[in-house]
Amino acid sequence: MSISVLLVEDDIDLAATVVDYLELENIHCDHAVNGVQGLALIEANNYQVILLDLNLPRLDGLSVCKHVRENSNDTPILMLTARDSLTDKVAGFDAGTDDYLVKPFEIEELVVRVIALSKRKSGQVANLTFEALSLDLKQRSASYQALPVKLTPITYKLLEKLMRESGKAVTREALMYAVWGEEQPDSNSLKVHLHHLRNSLKKVQAKLTIDNEAGFGFVLRSQSETQSKT
Template identity: 35%
Template sequence: MKILIVEDDQLLQQQLVQQLQQTGFDCQAAGDGMEGYFLASEYPFDMAVVDLGLPKIDGIELIRRLRTDGCSFPVLILTARDGWKSRVEGLDAGADDYMEKPFHIEELAARCRALLRRTTGNNNILQDGPLALDLTSQQVSLGGIPMELTAFEYKILEYMMRRSGEVISKNVLTDYLYDQDFERDSNVIEVLIGRLRKKLAAHDNYAPITTLRGRGYQFQKQV
């Protein structure tokens, strides 16, 4: 799971990145609201941790802009202990949860996991018609029959199912795989998508992945 951390306190930012990565998250950080907005707009994230007292644009304005743009990933805000008004503003702007400073990193990690579970459902199963993807075991079945997928085919399928209905550009998919130490070659995306389509079509020509010329790919629910 990839988390965007937007925090202007450099020491705290580094601590958050290091300690959350130790608990299994993939983290990228921004030091101000504008940088956070750019990263969230251009790159794929599963959630964000946002400090409210940010330079350039504050955390509340950042969240408002992201929600206005249609960004749906969960956002956890960091607030001062006596900033109850800011907490209310942050939640009203579209944040999903908050934590008061100072906090324990173990609790923050647990809150992040809870928010991510909430976005994928309590049973951790992504389902579309005959296709089922188990996020816990990373097993995929089609019509009740287990599918044989490579690691990268699985990563693309999971990413697209999580964002069903969204148009995902080839560059975004390339960036996502590149962060996983994958060779940065957008042509490989076409090959992986082609393989996925062929494997999915084996079940009654099931075809949830469409190409939008000049824009990218879209996972369209078949139910």
């Protein structure tokens, strides 16, 4: 399966080299030449990885990164820059980047990092949203239409995992690992805590469901989407 990547880089020669090489590795790469164009493409498409130059015209890389994270986008970001000081790297991570690659770099290393980042979501977002449901990852709290959703530490982890998958099915095994890691409880525990999570959402009259799809897993959906499938 091809990986979808966006490269935001104003050096046309470098961008052409990166795009051509990634295509050879079965990595589809769109290209933007400035920060404003990059943000427009990010908002219009679903990328698995964003490659972001720091020094960009119209809108610099740090500003682009901050905007992406403020909009609850958890696409992994790899910052590309000639700045290699610790201060610059800290600024990049504070803005929400997941990895850092200093120019000039070996294209083979870039490919390795892209493949690794494409297998996960970014941990740098401050909030996750789904419909009117919001999850504050720093405060470890949830709200629906500004009403607080009462969560236990376990139901919080379940909700976070379901929201990070953006309405896609999450297997029972993935949910249990997200909550308990390697020390798994009996299989009935997941059922019990999902029941508690559903009740917590019901108490704030959230128009959301957690559906069990046999053979696929559990999906967080809007009620309208659930009804359209019945």
